[in-house]
Amino acid sequence: MQENLKLEELSELLNSRQLRKLKEVLTEFNEMDIAAFLEEQEAEKTVLVFRMLPKETASEVFAFLEVEKQEYIINSITDHELGTIIEDLYVDDVVDMLEELPATVVKRVLQSAAPDTRKLINQFLNYPENSAGSIMTAEYAGLKKDMTVEQAFDYIRKHGVDKETIYTCYVMNSKRMLEGVVTVKDLLMNPYERFIGDIMDTNVIKAVTTEDQEEVARRFRKYDLLSLPVVDHEDRLVGIVTVDDVVDVMEQEATEDFEKMAAMIPSEKPYLKTSVFQLAKNRIVWLLVLMLSSMITGGILAKYEKAFAVIPLLVTFIPMLTDTGGNAGSQSSTMIIRGMAVGEIHTRDIFRVVWKELKVAILVGFVLGMVNYIRLIILYPGKEMLCLTVMLSLMATVILAKTIGAMLPIGAKVFHMDPAIMAAPLITTIVDAISLIIYFQLACSLLGL
Amino acid sequence: MQENLKLEELSELLNSRQLRKLKEVLTEFNEMDIAAFLEEQEAEKTVLVFRMLPKETASEVFAFLEVEKQEYIINSITDHELGTIIEDLYVDDVVDMLEELPATVVKRVLQSAAPDTRKLINQFLNYPENSAGSIMTAEYAGLKKDMTVEQAFDYIRKHGVDKETIYTCYVMNSKRMLEGVVTVKDLLMNPYERFIGDIMDTNVIKAVTTEDQEEVARRFRKYDLLSLPVVDHEDRLVGIVTVDDVVDVMEQEATEDFEKMAAMIPSEKPYLKTSVFQLAKNRIVWLLVLMLSSMITGGILAKYEKAFAVIPLLVTFIPMLTDTGGNAGSQSSTMIIRGMAVGEIHTRDIFRVVWKELKVAILVGFVLGMVNYIRLIILYPGKEMLCLTVMLSLMATVILAKTIGAMLPIGAKVFHMDPAIMAAPLITTIVDAISLIIYFQLACSLLGL
Numbered sequence: 001m002q003e004n005l006k007l008e009e010l011s012e013l014l015n016s017r018q019l020r021k022l023k024e025v026l027t028e029f030n031e032m033d034i035a036a037f038l039e040e041q042e043a044e045k046t047v048l049v050f051r052m053l054p055k056e057t058a059s060e061v062f063a064f065l066e067v068e069k070q071e072y073i074i075n076s077i078t079d080h081e082l083g084t085i086i087e088d089l090y091v092d093d094v095v096d097m098l099e100e101l102p103a104t105v106v107k108r109v110l111q112s113a114a115p116d117t118r119k120l121i122n123q124f125l126n127y128p129e130n131s132a133g134s135i136m137t138a139e140y141a142g143l144k145k146d147m148t149v150e151q152a153f154d155y156i157r158k159h160g161v162d163k164e165t166i167y168t169c170y171v172m173n174s175k176r177m178l179e180g181v182v183t184v185k186d187l188l189m190n191p192y193e194r195f196i197g198d199i200m201d202t203n204v205i206k207a208v209t210t211e212d213q214e215e216v217a218r219r220f221r222k223y224d225l226l227s228l229p230v231v232d233h234e235d236r237l238v239g240i241v242t243v244d245d246v247v248d249v250m251e252q253e254a255t256e257d258f259e260k261m262a263a264m265i266p267s268e269k270p271y272l273k274t275s276v277f278q279l280a281k282n283r284i285v286w287l288l289v290l291m292l293s294s295m296i297t298g299g300i301l302a303k304y305e306k307a308f309a310v311i312p313l314l315v316t317f318i319p320m321l322t323d324t325g326g327n328a329g330s331q332s333s334t335m336i337i338r339g340m341a342v343g344e345i346h347t348r349d350i351f352r353v354v355w356k357e358l359k360v361a362i363l364v365g366f367v368l369g370m371v372n373y374i375r376l377i378i379l380y381p382g383k384e385m386l387c388l389t390v391m392l393s394l395m396a397t398v399i400l401a402k403t404i405g406a407m408l409p410i411g412a413k414v415f416h417m418d419p420a421i422m423a424a425p426l427i428t429t430i431v432d433a434i435s436l437i438i439y440f441q442l443a444c445s446l447l448g449l
Numbered sequence: 450m451q452e453n454l455k456l457e458e459l460s461e462l463l464n465s466r467q468l469r470k471l472k473e474v475l476t477e478f479n480e481m482d483i484a485a486f487l488e489e490q491e492a493e494k495t496v497l498v499f500r501m502l503p504k505e506t507a508s509e510v511f512a513f514l515e516v517e518k519q520e521y522i523i524n525s526i527t528d529h530e531l532g533t534i535i536e537d538l539y540v541d542d543v544v545d546m547l548e549e550l551p552a553t554v555v556k557r558v559l560q561s562a563a564p565d566t567r568k569l570i571n572q573f574l575n576y577p578e579n580s581a582g583s584i585m586t587a588e589y590a591g592l593k594k595d596m597t598v599e600q601a602f603d604y605i606r607k608h609g610v611d612k613e614t615i616y617t618c619y620v621m622n623s624k625r626m627l628e629g630v631v632t633v634k635d636l637l638m639n640p641y642e643r644f645i646g647d648i649m650d651t652n653v654i655k656a657v658t659t660e661d662q663e664e665v666a667r668r669f670r671k672y673d674l675l676s677l678p679v680v681d682h683e684d685r686l687v688g689i690v691t692v693d694d695v696v697d698v699m700e701q702e703a704t705e706d707f708e709k710m711a712a713m714i715p716s717e718k719p720y721l722k723t724s725v726f727q728l729a730k731n732r733i734v735w736l737l738v739l740m741l742s743s744m745i746t747g748g749i750l751a752k753y754e755k756a757f758a759v760i761p762l763l764v765t766f767i768p769m770l771t772d773t774g775g776n777a778g779s780q781s782s783t784m785i786i787r788g789m790a791v792g793e794i795h796t797r798d799i800f801r802v803v804w805k806e807l808k809v810a811i812l813v814g815f816v817l818g819m820v821n822y823i824r825l826i827i828l829y830p831g832k833e834m835l836c837l838t839v840m841l842s843l844m845a846t847v848i849l850a851k852t853i854g855a856m857l858p859i860g861a862k863v864f865h866m867d868p869a870i871m872a873a874p875l876i877t878t879i880v881d882a883i884s885l886i887i888y889f890q891l892a893c894s895l896l897g898l
Contacts, residue, residue: 030652032672157637166634167616184633185615188606203479221700223481224693226675243692244673247699251670254703255787258710262783263776271788272798276805280812283780287773287847291817294772295824298765305761312754315764316747319881322768323743324736326775327712327874331732334711338704339720349721356725363729368740375744398736425776432768 007037014045023052031057035064047076059088066273067100074105083112090164091117092137092245095124124239132216133209135249136230136239141169145179145197149190156184164242168227171200176236178204178229206231209238213249218343220246257341260418261334263290263425286425293429297322300433304440307449313380314443317390321439324368325397325431332357332405333427337419340409350410354403361402369395389442397435404430456486463494472501480506484513496525508537515722516549523554532561539613540566541586541694544573573688581665582658584698585679585688590618594628594646598639605633613691617676620649625685627653627678655680658687662698667792669695706790709867710783712739712874735874742878746771749882753889756898762829763892766839770888773817774846774880781806781854782876786868789858799859803852810851818844838891846884853879 006029013022026034026049034053038046038061050073053061062070062085074082086094086109094113098106098121110118120138127133141163143152152169160166169187171180180200190199206229207216219228220243230239256266263286267274274282301318308314336353339345345353369391376387405427412422443449455478462471475483475498483502487495487510499522502510511519511534523531535543535558543562547555547570559567569587576582590612592601601618609615618636620629629649639648655678656665668677669692679688705715712735716723723731750767757763785802788794794802818840825836854876861871892898 028652030654030672153637160634161638166637184637185609188602188615188633189610203477205479221696223479224696226692243675243696247670247673247692247696250696250699250703251791254699255791258707258783258787261707262779264780264783270793271784272793272801276808276812279784279805279809280816283777283809284813284816287776287780287813287817288820290776291769291773291821292824294769297768297772301765301768302762305764308764309758309761312758313751315754315757315767316750318764318767319746319750319771319885320740320743322771323746323877323881324740326877327736327739328732330711331713331736334707334713335720335728338707342700342704344719344721352721356728359725360728360732363725364733364736367729367733368736371737372740375741428772428775432772436768 010037031060034061059085063093079112086113090137090139130213132207132211132230135245136241137164138239139164140240141166143169143171143196147196149187149194150192165227170229178237217246217249257420260420297432300436321435322432325401325435326428328398329401329405329427329431332402333409336409347413354406357402357406361399365395365398385446389446393439396438401431459486480509481513483510508534512542528561535562539586539588579662581656581660581679584662584694585690586613587688588613589689590615592618592620592645596645598636598643599641614676619678627686666695666698706869709869746881749885770884771881774850774884775877777847778850778854778876778880781851785858796862803855806851806855810848814844814847834895838895842888845887850880
């Protein structure tokens with residue numbers, strides 16, 4: 001509420017062209033809020049306001065902008081201005097931006113960057129997508145073992161302003177190999193004359209450039225980290241991952257799992273920014289696969305045409321059976337997929353998990369079956385065998401659905417497939433088919449069809 | 450891999466009773482890893498090893514332990530030892546623990562704590578669950594405007610060791626009202642003689658104790674924060690939330706949404722620690738509701754018994770229709786629910802979202818319908834009207850499913866209900882019923898039944 005009010009004030013100043021006053025007021029705003037304000041402005045006004053910002057603020061605001069605005073600004077400013085911004089940005093933010101910009105704009109950005117920066121950007125662009133390397137940044141504070149606390153402070157005072165974090169400093173030897181970490185808190189708690197080598201923590205939690213970003217996020221959660229050093233395969237420090245990027249990774253990975261489990265190809269952009277055509281494309285693939293696979297279920301039903309020609313009532317229980325089976329199965333697969341995503345359940349737990357799900361399934365299946373039997377026996381007095389058929393089918397369906405629901409995601413993981421994709425959309429189709437076979441087989445034998 | 454190896458070494462030392470060596474080796478381990486090691490030990494050995502730890506390490510390790518182990522340790526140590534640990538712990542960790550411990554143990558913990566700590570714990574225990582107050586901690590570094598940078602450093606050196614974070618310091622007036630923030634980075638970049646009042650940032654992003662923790666997490670993500678001050682309704686600073694707790698909140702909230710959307714009551718504990726009985730209880734409520742509601746679908750089918758008595762083939766398309774409808778609907782509701790959870794979609798976007806989903810639905814429905822028609826016309830030559838019935842029903846089902854899927858979660862939000870609970874489990878039942886009515890109505894009129 002308050003934020004919107006303040007942004008309105010900025011708009012008013014801009015629209016009434018009180019530019020000097022606007023420039024003054026802008027200094028009181030948070031970079032994120034200025035970015036939000038710029039997002040709302042039309043193209044020319046964006047550049048007008050952007051140029052009003054003090055140099056340091058400008059780069060930070062730029063990093064917060066959506067890629068469309070960034071592109072517009074890049075195309076409207078001079079090479080020199082662009083070069084200054086690129087130098088001020090953290091290399092991970094530049095890389096994120098370049099991955100979304102058109103090739104011609106990328107070329108101009110790289111040309112405007114200083115040679116060292118350009119080399120670094122190119123190196124970072126080569127890390128595989130979703131790897132630790134792809135989310136790290138190069139702006140860390142590096143210290144040496146033989147520095148004193150006082151020298152460390154001098155170093156931080158001199159170079160700290162450009163670093164993404166100074167609160168954890170990394171101690172390297174002459175080959176840039178990581179020897180320890182020391183926090184600013186450690187520095188503050190120790191006398192000026194002590195050596196970094198004596199106060200650093202040598203038990204460093206780190207990641208390798210090629211490790212998966214989900215693994216990195218798990219390490220942050222487990223050890224409550226603010227930053228994590230990333231080393232190459234020769235154990236040389238190449239960058240750090242900071243917690244703000246990990247927060248984004250966690251949100252993004254959870255969103256992807258939601259999308260996959262609802263049978264969609266994960267989208268690159270937020271919902272409101274994704275085109276109708278792209279959304280349709282992401283959704284239609286799985287819908288087609290699942291539609292065609294539910295024809296198998298249709299084929300099974302066709303085999304029992306005679307059964308429901310004799311007792312049409314049998315058909316009316318199909319939705320209840322298949323829906324309950326589907327729901328019971330996705331309950332199990334969801335728990336297991338999520339458990340694996342947060343690192344609680346591992347493939348080695350397969351027997352334990354399946355056994356647990358089996359016990360839950362028997363409990364749940366029994367209760368559901370009994371409730372159903374009582375309901376049916378009241379509704380259809382005298383049709384005990386039919387009621388029994390429905391009850392037994394329901395119990396068997398729930399037990400099978402939950403067992404399959406537990407095994408599918410772990411099985412997918414064993415074969416290095418994505419549990420979220422493999423298990424969630426497929427479970428309904430599989431459970432549908434199996435439950436109908438059980439139902440009609442039971443009906444044929446119990447009702448003598 | 451490496452971590453497990455190291456833990457094995459600890460086990461070996463413990464089992465061969467090389468306790469002096471163990472005590473020495475333990476000092477090289479991270480607190481989180483020591484906690485993991487303790488989790489694996491039987492009861493008496495836990496206390497044996499725990500008592501070996503240096504005082505400062507012991508409290509940190511204690512904070513990382515599961516509540517069962519914490520309870521065991523509390524029951525095995527003296528009041529004095531307990532008091533020391535409680536004083537060393539951050540108040541948010543104590544509160545988290547107390548919320549899970551049995552009342553008698555809680556009483557002993559509170560009695561062992563110093564009066565001030567006890568008062569603070571009691572205050573924190575009163576904040577509503579999932580509020581900013583419930584996840585905050587009281588150990589922040591508070592400064593005054595008229596301190597110089599040098600005095601601020603002195604203060605931090607003296608008191609910083611007990612603070613959960615010192616990297617962001619909070620500046621208060623004599624009424625404890627928040628006037629600004631200053632980071633240690635700001636302190637390091639400024640000369641010793643400058644006043645805090647001159648370098649602090651007065652544009653403070655904060656939360657109120659009663660705000661929802663999800664809202665707090667959104668603010669961390671938006672502004673890339675490491676900590677956030679929490680004020681009471683009189684704008685007095687009462688605590689801070691740190692990013693490590695927000696990371697846990699995000700994981701927990703996403704897990705809850707996964708559970709709700711798969712028709713489960715969210716569980717309090719991780720999967721492997723939840724009892725079979727509790728799991729069954731969490732799942733059976735929704736399964737029962739959904740089972741009973743799919744009887745409505747059964748009732749609809751019963752009304753058309755005559756239709757499928759004449760053309761039994763009609764039955765074989767039911768799973769394809771209802772499954773595709775369910776899948777199409779949950780695709781839409783999942784996108785919207787997740788969009789609302791991460792703060793991208795708001796209730797005011799309802800028309801925009803529904804309109805977008807309608808366009809996607811028409812596109813997807815058309816493609817699915819056409820593919821189906823072509824397949825059917827090849828399989829069942831001469832039955833054009835039947836094929837047309839299935840095609841039109843499928844298109845209508847997909848369009849309705851996606852529109853309802855988009856409206857349900859936003860509608861739930863408007864009426865202050867939980868979108869994840871309201872929309873995801875119900876969508877299948879609603880879509881099943883509607884699609885079957887459309888299908889059989891079309892069949893009756895097009896096929897003249």
